[in-house]
Amino acid sequence: MADHFRDNETSNRFELDVDGTIAFVTYRKSPDTITLEHTVVPPELGGKGIGSKLARATLEAVRAQGRKLTVECEFIQGYMKKHPEDNDLLGTAS
Template sequence: MSDEIIDNRARNRYELTVDGFTAHVDYARKPGVITFIHTIVPEQLGGRGIGSRLAQFALDDARRNGEKVIPQCSFIAAYIKRHAEYQDLVLA
């Protein structure tokens, strides 16, 4: 499995390609805020923790960038709920 998650700013998404399939978290950015819109993990990659790896990377990147988060995506919202260390990132 590739460990390289990239921020593909041209497509507004974080991407991880594994075994020829690309999982991604789509986002929209405004100054100081990133909205996570949708998380897609191809069926062929299911059950391997790839969605969680993407969520963790995206949230860590938001923190590094000093951004607040709007978790419109239900997967990202659930990840934040399960990982209290990211709750401070959520835009009130």
């Protein structure tokens, strides 16, 4: 299985391409912050840990961009509860 992660700024989403099928997290960016809105994992990728891989790669991308994070997406919220080491990315509530 070949996985390819990218920040598709044209579509405002982080994408994980798994053998031609795309899972993604939609976002809104401002100069200092990024808001993660919604995660979509197509049914054919379900149950394979793709959502967690996408969440991990997304948080690493946010960290690399030096932005603070607001999370509206329930999936990412759940992931972060299991991985509190990423809570330093969280910005103040707006």
